[in-house]
Amino acid sequence: MKELLRATTEHALQYLDSLQSRPVAPDAEAVANLKSLDIALPREGTAPSEVIQELDEFGRPATMAMAGPRFFGFVIGGSLPAALAANWLVSAWDQNTGLYNSTPATSYIEEIALKWLVDLLGLPSQTAGAFVSGTSVAHLTALAAARHSVLERAGWDVESDGLFGAPPVTVIIGKEAHPTLHKALGIIGLGRKRVLEVPADSQGRMQTAKIPRVSGPAIICVQAGNVNTGSFDSIGEACEIAKEIGAWVHVDGAFGLWANVAPTRAHLVAGVEQADSWATDGHKWLNVPYDSGIAFVRDANALRASMSISAEYLPHASEHRNPSD
Amino acid sequence: MKELLRATTEHALQYLDSLQSRPVAPDAEAVANLKSLDIALPREGTAPSEVIQELDEFGRPATMAMAGPRFFGFVIGGSLPAALAANWLVSAWDQNTGLYNSTPATSYIEEIALKWLVDLLGLPSQTAGAFVSGTSVAHLTALAAARHSVLERAGWDVESDGLFGAPPVTVIIGKEAHPTLHKALGIIGLGRKRVLEVPADSQGRMQTAKIPRVSGPAIICVQAGNVNTGSFDSIGEACEIAKEIGAWVHVDGAFGLWANVAPTRAHLVAGVEQADSWATDGHKWLNVPYDSGIAFVRDANALRASMSISAEYLPHASEHRNPSD
Numbered sequence: 210m211k212e213l214l215r216a217t218t219e220h221a222l223q224y225l226d227s228l229q230s231r232p233v234a235p236d237a238e239a240v241a242n243l244k245s246l247d248i249a250l251p252r253e254g255t256a257p258s259e260v261i262q263e264l265d266e267f268g269r270p271a272t273m274a275m276a277g278p279r280f281f282g283f284v285i286g287g288s289l290p291a292a293l294a295a296n297w298l299v300s301a302w303d304q305n306t307g308l309y310n311s312t313p314a315t316s317y318i319e320e321i322a323l324k325w326l327v328d329l330l331g332l333p334s335q336t337a338g339a340f341v342s343g344t345s346v347a348h349l350t351a352l353a354a355a356r357h358s359v360l361e362r363a364g365w366d367v368e369s370d371g372l373f374g375a376p377p378v379t380v381i382i383g384k385e386a387h388p389t390l391h392k393a394l395g396i397i398g399l400g401r402k403r404v405l406e407v408p409a410d411s412q413g414r415m416q417t418a419k420i421p422r423v424s425g426p427a428i429i430c431v432q433a434g435n436v437n438t439g440s441f442d443s444i445g446e447a448c449e450i451a452k453e454i455g456a457w458v459h460v461d462g463a464f465g466l467w468a469n470v471a472p473t474r475a476h477l478v479a480g481v482e483q484a485d486s487w488a489t490d491g492h493k494w495l496n497v498p499y500d501s502g503i504a505f506v507r508d509a510n511a512l513r514a515s516m517s518i519s520a521e522y523l524p525h526a527s528e529h530r531n532p533s534d
Numbered sequence: 535m536k537e538l539l540r541a542t543t544e545h546a547l548q549y550l551d552s553l554q555s556r557p558v559a560p561d562a563e564a565v566a567n568l569k570s571l572d573i574a575l576p577r578e579g580t581a582p583s584e585v586i587q588e589l590d591e592f593g594r595p596a597t598m599a600m601a602g603p604r605f606f607g608f609v610i611g612g613s614l615p616a617a618l619a620a621n622w623l624v625s626a627w628d629q630n631t632g633l634y635n636s637t638p639a640t641s642y643i644e645e646i647a648l649k650w651l652v653d654l655l656g657l658p659s660q661t662a663g664a665f666v667s668g669t670s671v672a673h674l675t676a677l678a679a680a681r682h683s684v685l686e687r688a689g690w691d692v693e694s695d696g697l698f699g700a701p702p703v704t705v706i707i708g709k710e711a712h713p714t715l716h717k718a719l720g721i722i723g724l725g726r727k728r729v730l731e732v733p734a735d736s737q738g739r740m741q742t743a744k745i746p747r748v749s750g751p752a753i754i755c756v757q758a759g760n761v762n763t764g765s766f767d768s769i770g771e772a773c774e775i776a777k778e779i780g781a782w783v784h785v786d787g788a789f790g791l792w793a794n795v796a797p798t799r800a801h802l803v804a805g806v807e808q809a810d811s812w813a814t815d816g817h818k819w820l821n822v823p824y825d826s827g828i829a830f831v832r833d834a835n836a837l838r839a840s841m842s843i844s845a846e847y848l849p850h851a852s853e854h855r856n857p858s859d
Contacts, residue, residue, distance in 0.1 A: 210615045211547055217619040218543045221626035222536055235638060243642040250650040257616035264623055264643075271639035276628035282636065288628050290535045291582035294542040296625050298589055300823050301546035303601035303613050311607065313560060314596035317568040318589075325575040342667050353721055371725025372697035388843040396678055396840070398723025400696025498625050515721070518713040 213257050220265045228277025228287075239270035284436060284464050284493055292497040307533035319532050326503060330489075331469045331482055337509035339516070339532070343502040344463040347488035348393035350504035352428065353515040355457040355486055356397060358508060359426035362455075368515060372398045379427040380404045381456070383415030383442060385435055390461050399428075412440035420450045427456035433478050434465020441465055445480020458484040467494040538582050545590045553602030553612075564595035609761060609789050609818055617822040632858035644857050651828060655814075656794045656807055662834035664841070664857070668827040669788040672813035673718035675829035677753065678840040680782040680811055681722060683833060684751035687780075693840060697723045704752040705729045706781070708740030708767060710760055715786050724753075737765035745775045752781035758803050759790020766790055770805020783809040792819040 245267050274280050276287040288296075304312040306319065323338040341347050356378060360367045363376040380394060382404045395401040405423070407415045413435040420429065429451050431442040444460060451458045460466065460481060466489040468474040469481060481487070485508065491501035506512040517534040570592050599605050601612040613621075629637040631644065648663040666672050681703060685692045688701040705719060707729045720726040730748070732740045738760040745754065754776050756767040769785060776783045785791065785806060791814040793799040794806060806812070810833065816826035831837040842859040 210550060213615050213619050214543055214547060214622070215540075217622050218539055221623055222539060224623075224626050225535060240638045243639060246643060247646050250653050255616075257614070257619060260616045261619050261623060264620060268624075268639045268643060269627070271642070272627045272629055273637050275630055275637070276626065283630075285630050288625075289582075290538050291580075291585045293625060293628075294538050294582060294586050295589060297539070297542050297622050298546055298549075298586060299593075300613075300618060300621050300625070301549050301601065302594070302597045303618075303823050304597055305600055305608075305610050305817070305824050312598050312600070313565045314568060314593045317565075317596070318571060318593060321572050328575050342671075346667075346671075349721070367723070367725075368720040369725060369727040371720070371728045372723035373700070373702045373725075373728070375698070377698045392841070392843045395693040395696070396674070396722060398692070398697035400692075400694060400698075402694040403696045403698070492630070498628050499630050516717070518717045 213261065216258065217261050220261060220269075224265075224269060225276065228274050228279070231274060231277075233274040233277070233280050235271040235273065242267055243271050286493050286496045288498045289496045292495070296498045308531050309527040309529040313529075316529060316532050320530055323503075327505065329470055330466055330487070330505075331475075332487065332505055333482055333507050335509065336505050336507050337512045337530075338503060338505045339512065339534075341502040341504055343492075343500045344461070344488050344490045345389040345393060345502070347490065347502040347504035348390050348459075348461065349396055350512070350516065351459055351486035351488050351506055352393050352399070353397050354504075354506045354508070354511040355428045355459055356399065357515040358485070358511040359428060359457050361511075361514075363426050376426055379423045379425060379456075381407060381420055381423070381427060381429045383407050383413075383430070383432055384409040385413035385415075385437070386430060386432060387436060387461055387463065389463075390430055413438045414440045415442040415447070417443045417446040417450065420447060422450070422454050423456075424454065427451075427454060428459060429456045430459045430461060431484070432465070433460050433462040433468065433481065436463070439465075441468070441477040443480075444478055444484065448480050448483035452483075457486070460484045460487045462487050462489040464489075464493045538586065541583065542586050545586060545594075549590075549594060549597075550601065553599050553604070556599060556602075558599040558602070558605050560596040560598065567592055568596050611818050611821045613823045614821045617820070621823045633856050634852040634854040638854075641854060641857050645855055648828075652830065654795055655791055655812070655830075656800075657812065657830055658807055658832050660834065661830050661832050662837045662855075663828060663830045664837065664859075666827040666829055668817075668825045669786070669813050669815045670714040670718060670827070672815065672827040672829035673715050673784075673786065674721055675837070675841065676784055676811035676813050676831055677718050677724070678722050679829075679831045679833070679836040680753045680784055681724065682840040683810070683836040684753060684782050686836075686839075688751050701751055704748045704750060704781075706732060706745055706748070706752060706754045708732050708738075708755070708757055709734040710738035710740075710762070711755060711757060712761060712786055712788065714788075715755055738763045739765045740767040740772070742768045742771040742775065745772060747775070747779050748781075749779065752776075752779060753784060754781045755784045755786060756809070757790070758785050758787040758793065758806065761788070764790075766793070766802040768805075769803055769809065773805050773808035777808075782811070785809045785812045787812050787814040789814075789818045 306315040391401040487505040631640040716726040
């Protein structure tokens with residue numbers, strides 16, 4: 210194990226070093242050579258050092274240099290040294306962090322990190338949160354809490370009884386909402402296209418004044434950062450309208466929620482603290498390794514109601530937050 | 535970076551070494567000392583080496599020794615050296631593996647790994663799959679594909695139009711199904727309790743003969759491995775009944791699907807290859823680091839229909855599988 214992990218460290222360091230000068234994209238030959246790895250499932254074990262050697266020999270040249278400072282595609286950030294090192298250390302700890310009582314160290318560190326993030330992002334202090342795989346799953350998580358809350362107010366227990374026969378939930382969304390939001394709506398059964406689309410202006414901003422004044426259970430999804438233009442919906446205005454009609458406001462803040470951290474940019478998300486849920490991630494502006502989504506929900510009970518489970522063999526009771534809730 | 539990652543490697547090696555002799559559970563003092571980490575969000579950066587030092591000093595003693603050979607709680611496995619080393623290496627690569635064209639190396643390796651797993655588990659060769667965070671999300675993924683398929687046959691596009699007004703889907707489930715399955719059903723809007731429960735025998739096995747012969751869209755969830763007793767539902771029999779009534783069969787194979795790999799145990803999952811979807815993970819029997827769920831779906835189109843998205847700025851077209859599909 211010692212030799213293996215030390216050798217892997219040197220492979221990793223060489224890789225990180227190479228990012229300063231290697232071509233950002235892999236060349237066609239490197240991609241073609243990947244087929245060397247495409248063998249039938251070996252019936253005998255392979256020495257661990259050989260596994261790492263093969264990944265380094267055939268995998269490495271075919272990577273995209275996303276971890277380096279010269280990759281500018283999409284909205285992708287590399288890792289800070291502290292984040293990568295922490296990732297390695299906790300991988301060695303290998304804590305299945307679902308319940309506080311089983312894994313106090315990592316559960317406690319999650320609690321602190323969430324508290325810091327709530328503070329940093331200027332969200333209401335009682336906001337609950339969850340670390341998930343990316344903003345897509347953060348949408349899913351937050352929207353499940355939203356669905357719970359708006360249907361509970363309508364007298365319907367959606368977790369127990371599902372959506373067949375439930376009071377219809379109106380989903381209001383900007384014309385240029387990100388596809389991951391539509392996907393999350395589809396997965397939780399609200400429908401990707403069963404939405405009221407609010408027209409966008411020339412910058413892709415939702416024309417907030419045109420938000421329909423609907424009655425009944427409703428969720429308004431606003432965008433903090435249009436991925437094509439960088440523009441921001443008027444979140445504060447949307448929240449005012451939501452209050453009028455009793456709707457839940459969910460903020461897609463994949464990259465834009467972080468504007469609130471920069472004094473010169475905070476005006477872009479003015480009023481964001483009035484929303485009910487927020488989705489973002491740590492692998493863009495915080496430069497932690499892939500993947501790291503974060504869902505925030507103002508009403509901790511709504512998050513817990515939509516996500517918590519218990520089982521006979523699980524020691525669930527704790528005065529601390531259980532990460533799996 | 536060099537010094538940091540090398541020092542982290544030594545911290546990790548010391549930790550792994552200690553697993554042979556340290557108490558499995560953290561003592562109360564170590565847990566109490568975690569509060570040293572609970573400071574207000576620092577306004578200035580902390581040196582990376584100090585971050586790792588603090589995690590090692592306060593986090594490590596409060597971990598549960600799940601990574602070692604003397605932890606027997608729940609169904610939790612430690613990591614093999616090759617798996618941990620590979621985890622470190624690919625963390626350094628930091629590939630946002632959503633699309634083949636952006637990250638060919640890791641996308642290709644996923645393809646191979648899925649092919650190997652399908653082969654190893656004895657699933658139909660055309661089976662599609664996805665790596666997700668755990669068996670819970672594997673259930674969610676597979677059941678979303680199931681929902682798509684049974685509703686498509688009933689003439690309903692659930693991704694586009696959601697579940698309001700859709701033909702009702704009957705969910706048939708064993709009395710002792712795992713709570714994560716109920717949770718996944720809740721999230722996708724089918725309801726945690728809106729299920730037909732098939733009675734269990736004294737070992738917690740679904741009494742297959744009592745599966746109700748319903749008509750219309752239906753999903754039958756069977757269990758390969760009851761977490762409390764280790765017993766297996768009669769999967770082949772359930773699949774025969776499913777064929778009669780045109781139902782989709784989903785297998786909760788969190789730990790039990792691997793029985794098919796052992797010649798002396800394969801009889802426990804006889805007929806499993808007749809099912810339509812399977813959920814399992816790699817962090818139990820394959821001993822890869824947390825977390826690593828795997829969803830398998832026989833009909834690749836159903837999986838793609840329920841999960842795939844596109845966006846204007848994403849280069850989606852590829853002859854290869856896109857991991858995000």
